[in-house]
Amino acid sequence: MSNDQESTDALRQELRTGETIHVDAHGWGLTWAVRDDGQLAQVGLGPNGHTAQVEVPLAFYPLAYRTWGSADPFREAALRVTHADGTLTTRLRAQALTRTALPDGEHLKIECRDELFDFNVEHNFRTHHDSGIIEQWVEIEHGESGPVLLHDYDSACQLLLAAPEAELIQFGGSGWADEWRWTTEGLHPGIRTLSSLGGVQPHLQRAPMLMLCPDGPSHEDSGTTIGMSIAWGGNTRFRVDVRPKPEPGSPSEVVLTAGANPYGAEYLLEPGQRFVTPTVAWIWSDGRSAMTDAFHSWTRARVLRDPEQSRAIVANNWEATFFDFDEDRIKGLIKQSAELDAEVFLLDDGWFGSEHPRNDDEQGLGDWEINTNKLPNGLDSLAETAEQAGIRFGIWVEPEMVNQRSRLYDDHPDWVVRDGHDPALHRNQLYLDPLLSEVTDFESNVIDQTLASAPSTSYVKWDANRPITDPGSGALPRDRQSNLFVDGVHRTWDVMRRVAEAHPSVDLMLCASGGGRSDHGTLRYFHEFWTSDNTDPVTRIRMQWACLHFFPASAVAAHVTRWGERPLGFACAVALSARFGIDLDLTSLTDGESDVLRASVEMAKRTRDLVQFGKLTRLISPTDGTDGSRAALAFIRDSDAVVFRYQIDSPTSDSAPLPQMDCFDPGLSYRVHRTELNDTVRSRDEGLHGGGGVADMVQSWPLTEALSADILEIRADGPLLRN
Known part of the structure; x- marks a missing residue:
């Protein structure tokens, strides 16, 4: 997923028994070696892992990437496959290593092949010496007599030793408005699975990051900390498999795997087709602060769009009007936002739908023409008002979704994701099938045409307000409907990439019922993301504290609202520690509140060079x-x-x-x-x-x-x- 340009000077070598492979991430890394049976063993991991030497026979080292049927039968495998002839065992043999130089690191490809089948697995590592982050993923291709079924397909699999005091920190909550809940727990015998579901907005349930502290509790400046992020816009899964040793007080063996969640998403892979797992970005650091520095550096350099660009102060109308507004109301809010010295006015949901006007969440979604009853002069008139007031204009869209009460659904009921059942509604809407080319063309055209209707628009909020249910695609044969969960992410990313490339001067905010798409993979096409719909500043302090462990503040949108009925100044102070914005009814402010808000806007401008880049x-x-x-x-x-x-x-x-x-x-x-x-x-x-x-x-x-x-x-x- 990195933006690095690879050198053409790739060095490929055949791998033989006993050879070691060092993955050096500038101060830490890991070492794999080829066992006598051709399988890869993990020899070292950590500060000395990138220079580890083989000290005992390789047969005593754990397998580097466990496959079903060929490793410890009492541990779950990272890769589990049913081959074309029904065979369940996969036994990979190392074939070759290719090293390619990067401007600040290297790309390693380790080729493996099953001992019986034309089934090939390629392990990829991309190192970044500027940040110390390793990106890791797997690519699978085969030439068997028919399709193979991938049941489990983890991107990373690591074994380490953990002290009895070891801790795991994860970020799973109850769902909407409870993202980024910080949970610290010990490591106990058995398998701890940290997974997310939902398909479109899985990170409402659990952020795809964790911290593992194998030596015991870590602190800001001390304590071994493994930070890991699954850069995937779909369902994710960590598994922490803890096996204690019989001696009291001895360290436990821990196998940590990470990747896409295969629950309900087994993938049927055709001969010659290439399957690429999500990238897992991770680091081994001394203390939490060093881990955060690494992720911030890597996110700015390899993920965010325009990372050197200061993020604007955004004023949103949603909390002020919801669906109930007209042109005069919006123009008044635009002018008031400009008077406060905000820099972008964002018009949220409710501006579209003619035959089915978007006056509530039950209709209109999918019909992206202006609601002329509300806005008789269109978006361009609002954008012109904003330009005259000295503020930029932005717009909300939800191109992946549709209401049943819409002209789009009347014309194309076959465009939605569904199986043979009547599709279940969430927020009164359905999910458009991303595997249909006519759907993805429609989705990108939604944004193209919306921006064309008001050419000075320079900010777009991209939302997605329902999960996947009744998974079924008209683009897939009946025997591979579960491919939707993987292919759908890639096709959605294709649309996002098209939009980002077509509109390089437009700032894009990522949203999915709040923080439902808080991942480093999807963020490549955006400038920032909406952390949560929960903007109560007391809750947001804790959410932003967790989120900022992995993302720089420039990417973390934080708006001042009335949620929680806290003092306005306190809410402003919390929002100022991320990308500051406003979501208030500006007509209801007291004189004192106006003073607080105006002072906060001034402070946001004075301090954003520090908050966003420090x-x-x-x-x-x-x-x-x-x-x-x-x-x-x-x-x-x-x-x-x-x-x-x-x-x-x-x-x-x-x-x-x-x-x-x-x-x-x-x-x-x-x-x-x-x-x-x-x-x-x-x-x-x-x-x-x-x-x-x-x-x-x-x-x-x-x-x-x-x-x-x-x-x-x-x-x-x-x-x-x-x-």
């Missing part, structure tokens, strides 16, 4: 530890910093002091500006301080009331003048 430093966690009543984090860039401090609940006796920040140069003076955001805004210049004084100021905790926050803007002012 190094994240976590100070006080709201998700783990003894004190969940507070949170604090900072963003540091060059010699400048911004620090966010939140008092979520009433202070407790367990409140510990903030850790000392060592990023401030004792030889420099810093100008410090402190802003308190609560029911009102109080801002003052704290003057010039040396590096030590600034560190002490950050470490002190002035907040004493629940739902209060302050922000310290710290800018280097020059050499410290001494008497």
